[in-house]
Each structure stands twice: as C-alpha cells, then as structure tokens.
Amino acid sequence: MELINSDLDSDGTTITEVSQNLRFSEMRYRRLFETARDGILILDAKTAEIEDVNPFLIEMLSYTREEFLHRKLWDISSFKDTKLNKEAFKELQENRYIRYDDLPLETKDGRPISVEFVSNVYDCNGIDIIQCNIRDNSSRKLAEIALQAATRTLKILNESNTALINSQTEQILLDEYCRIAVQTGGYKMAWIGFAEMDSAGKNIVPMAYYGNTGCYSELSKITWSEGDYGKGPTGRAIRTMQVQVCENISADPTLKNWHNKAAECGYRSLIILPFLLSEKTTACFSFFGTTSHTWSSPERELLQEVAADLAFGIKALRTAIAKAQEQESLRISLEQTIQVIAETIGQRDPYTAGHQRRVASICTGIGLELGLSTESIHGLHLAATIHDLGKIGIPAEILVKPAKLSSIEYALVKEHVNIGIRILKNVVFPWPIAEIIWQHHERLDGSGYPRGLTGDKLLLESKILAVADVVEAMASHRPYRPSLGIEAALSEIEAHRGTFFDAEVVDACVRIFHEKGFRISE
Numbered sequence: 001m002e003l004i005n006s007d008l009d010s011d012g013t014t015i016t017e018v019s020q021n022l023r024f025s026e027m028r029y030r031r032l033f034e035t036a037r038d039g040i041l042i043l044d045a046k047t048a049e050i051e052d053v054n055p056f057l058i059e060m061l062s063y064t065r066e067e068f069l070h071r072k073l074w075d076i077s078s079f080k081d082t083k084l085n086k087e088a089f090k091e092l093q094e095n096r097y098i099r100y101d102d103l104p105l106e107t108k109d110g111r112p113i114s115v116e117f118v119s120n121v122y123d124c125n126g127i128d129i130i131q132c133n134i135r136d137n138s139s140r141k142l143a144e145i146a147l148q149a150a151t152r153t154l155k156i157l158n159e160s161n162t163a164l165i166n167s168q169t170e171q172i173l174l175d176e177y178c179r180i181a182v183q184t185g186g187y188k189m190a191w192i193g194f195a196e197m198d199s200a201g202k203n204i205v206p207m208a209y210y211g212n213t214g215c216y217s218e219l220s221k222i223t224w225s226e227g228d229y230g231k232g233p234t235g236r237a238i239r240t241m242q243v244q245v246c247e248n249i250s251a252d253p254t255l256k257n258w259h260n261k262a263a264e265c266g267y268r269s270l271i272i273l274p275f276l277l278s279e280k281t282t283a284c285f286s287f288f289g290t291t292s293h294t295w296s297s298p299e300r301e302l303l304q305e306v307a308a309d310l311a312f313g314i315k316a317l318r319t320a321i322a323k324a325q326e327q328e329s330l331r332i333s334l335e336q337t338i339q340v341i342a343e344t345i346g347q348r349d350p351y352t353a354g355h356q357r358r359v360a361s362i363c364t365g366i367g368l369e370l371g372l373s374t375e376s377i378h379g380l381h382l383a384a385t386i387h388d389l390g391k392i393g394i395p396a397e398i399l400v401k402p403a404k405l406s407s408i409e410y411a412l413v414k415e416h417v418n419i420g421i422r423i424l425k426n427v428v429f430p431w432p433i434a435e436i437i438w439q440h441h442e443r444l445d446g447s448g449y450p451r452g453l454t455g456d457k458l459l460l461e462s463k464i465l466a467v468a469d470v471v472e473a474m475a476s477h478r479p480y481r482p483s484l485g486i487e488a489a490l491s492e493i494e495a496h497r498g499t500f501f502d503a504e505v506v507d508a509c510v511r512i513f514h515e516k517g518f519r520i521s522e
Helices: 016-034 057-062 086-095 136-164 170-183 234-239 260-266 298-349 350-371 374-387 388-393 406-414 416-424 433-439 462-475 486-495 503-512
Strands: 039-044 048-053 097-106 112-124 128-135 189-196 204-211 244-248 269-278 281-289
Touching: 039 057, 039 281, 039 433, 057 128, 086 097, 086 112, 112 136, 136 170, 136 298, 170 204, 170 298, 170 416, 189 350, 204 281, 234 244, 234 269, 234 281, 269 298, 269 433, 298 350, 298 374, 298 388, 350 462, 350 503, 374 433, 374 462, 388 416, 416 433, 433 462, 462 486, 462 503, 486 503
Parallel strands: none
Antiparallel strands: 039 048, 039 128, 097 112, 112 128, 189 204, 189 281, 244 269, 269 281
8 A cells, every 4th residue: 555645754764664763762762771880860841740750769769659740850859968959950041951979868767878960951842851860879889988998997007006115104095095096096085994994883084185176075974884984886896895886875875875966076986996905804996987887897907906005015015114123122122222331331341431432422523524424323332332341351449559560460451352242243223333342442544453454444433433532531531640631632633644644534523522612521
C-alpha cells in the first residue's frame, strides 16, 4: 500500500518509526536514570520543584520517593541548612550551572555525608529542566581526613619525642604532651589522668591538661568504677586497658552526664588511650575533637605510640629521680663518713684536726678564685678535710713532739700519705679524693713524696691542696715553734712559684689574701 505524505517525516521516516525511536530513547534514558550509581534529581526550572528522583539517591539519603516529589530542594531537611537555597536557585537559573565539590549533607536518620553536587539547566524540546547529579564522596573525604589526622599525629609524635628528651621533670613532660596535642594536633583539649588503683572511690586524678578547659571541673568527677561517672569511655579504658573511642559525644548514652557541658565546651568526639606505669599505677591520655570524628586505624596506632612514649618517658624520669636520690643518699653517706673520719682524727690529734679544717677553707678560697666548678670545689674541700688521715697511723708522741724531728721520725711522718691511700683506696667517691690526698706532698719539679711525680702528672686539686697546706702550716702555731705569720707563708710559696708550686695556684692564693681580704678561720 502506498504511503500518503502525512505519514512521512521530513527525512522520510514514518511516524511509527519516530514513535518507536522516542520510546526506545526514553527507555534507555530511564534505564540509565534508574541504574546510575550517582544520585539524580530532576527539577522544574521555573518552580524548583522536584519532578523525579532516582533510586540511588533515595537509598543514599534514606527518604521515600514520595518525600522527594513536588517539594522544593531547600524544603527537604538534608538540604535545608546547605548552600542549596533560593539564592543558589536564582544563580542556577542565570548561569545554568553550579557545582560544589564538598557539600555536607545529613541523611534522614542523621548520618553525616559529604557529596559532590553538580547542577545543569537543559533545554528539553523548548522547556528548561534542571538535572542535579549528586555523588557520595564520603569515602574519599574520610580518607582525606584520615590522612590529615595521621599527618597531624606524626607531628605530635615528633614534637613529643623532643619533649621526651628535654623535659627535666615529670610534670613538665605531662604538660608538654598536652600542649603539643592541642597546639600541633589541633584537638580541642587534651588531658592526662592517673587512676587511683587502691582507693575506694577508684578516682582518676587529672595530672595535666591543655586547651579549652571549661570542663576541667567535670574531669575531677571521673572514676573507673561502675558508677555514673565511671561508665563512660574513660572508666572503660582504665578497667579494660583498651583504647576507647567516642565518635559523637552527644549520641553516647554513657556520657549523658556530659552531653550539655561537652556541647558548651565544643567537644564533639573523644579518644582515650590507657597506658601502664607500674603494677599499681594506670594512666590515660585523652583527646577531644571539635567534630564528629571517625578515628582511623593509622591515627589510633600513632596516638597509641604517643601514649606508649609518654609512659616510657615517665618511667625513665622516675628511674632517673630514684637513681639521683640513691646517689644523693650515697653522697650524703660518704660525706658523713668523711666527717666521722675527721672527728676521729680530732679525738686523737686536735692539732691535725684544726689544721685540716683551715686547709680546707683555704682550698675553697683558691678554688673559687680559679673559677672551678661548684662540684670540683666541693670534692676538693672534702679531700682537704681528711688530707692528713694517714697520721692516724703515726705515733701521737711524734706528732706533738715540741722539738725538731729526727730523720727517722721525719721519714715515719712522711709515710702518712701512703697510710692514707691504703685506708681510702677501696672507697668509691664521686671525686678523686684518694688520689688528691696521695699527691698533696708532691711538687712540680718531682722533688716531693711519696712518688716523685712531676707537674703534668698532678691533679689541679692536689696542686691547690699543696699550696694551702704549706700556707696554713707556716701561718699557724706548730708544736715545735710559734706561728711564722701569713706574710712569711705567702713569701715562701712565691719563692717557689713555678718550681715546687703551680704558678696560677700561687697567684690565686696571694690574691685572695692581699686583694680579697681572705682570713684563715679557726
């Protein structure tokens, strides 16, 4: 049968074929629309009412189809508080295109998501329509957030290690870790608490905190018991020794006592890292975030490393303090021993005891003049206090003999330095006390005793003690003669400056008497 002209399109296509093509095109579009893995909205370009919505967006935002249709975009709660308002619609009408790469939405059930939103105005057979494509990029956003958090945490770890090295006290270390968590890590607040393991109340005592501490008074109420203030993540962390995470404080029923105060202080999320200091001491390091936060595995692991380093630092400081206290106790014990020795000498030979005290005073004066360290001067003073310890092995009648000693008697007196070293050789001092005493009768030119050591073999402390010993002996009364006076004593050491005695030591000794007004104390 021959076709009439009205049954033909301009290109020779039949009306039936056109109709079939249109149906096929519509079916293809509908299939793409229904199966797309992005959310799609079709809006009336004049009224902004939603005309169609695909299943993917319905599933993404948890609404029904009916809840979308014939409503304006900004009337749907997911979009209500976003940039997609009436002004944005006007901009879209004018520019025919808008795009937001990270548009925060919230599903009907309150779950936050981030989407990429692209909207275009299309001419459809002379009628404008708006197509909105909505792609859920929450996973990418979470990955970016996780990467940023891990980077921040690495910075925390780096700065914390520096604090670990430089902190001189436990409190400084705790304060620094909290400060770094806030200033470098960007957390709202950080605090460190120690659990009272033996207390009936099972309290967690805040030891350090930094940041927005408006809730600090609330921290002091936290326990690790099963009561209201112990049911939260902090109490659980102490009880289980497991990291506890709260991604949304306001939605955590165990923190109901905290909801209002946390919101007031700007706390949205929380992570608590427990760590062990000893069998009887457990602690926790807590970080408060400013947003509802998913704590990624890398971030948690790095923060656990921070907490572990803190535990190590506290233990190291406590060990160092204990060691220092032990050393100080030993030091005090040794000094008390030295004083007992000096007093024992005094009971047997009052002259020698007084001589040692006065020599120690002169040594201290010379040491200060030479700029010796406090520690060196202290050791020198103690050595001088017992430098004639060996005389305890010399017969008393020789020591107090009111006449000149015979050569045999003098040789016996000279033996006191060897007796002294035999007494002290197995005693461990923080200073070379035994060697100082053994050398105090040596001379720079090797003419001294008992070993004939020369200048480069002598300790500076021994050189000082040698000068002070001669000055005091000449300036004081002896059993066999009266005092020769301080000027005679100073002239003697100046006469042997650089030969018997160290030149700098001699000069320092003369200065303290002539220029500094030093006097020999009794």
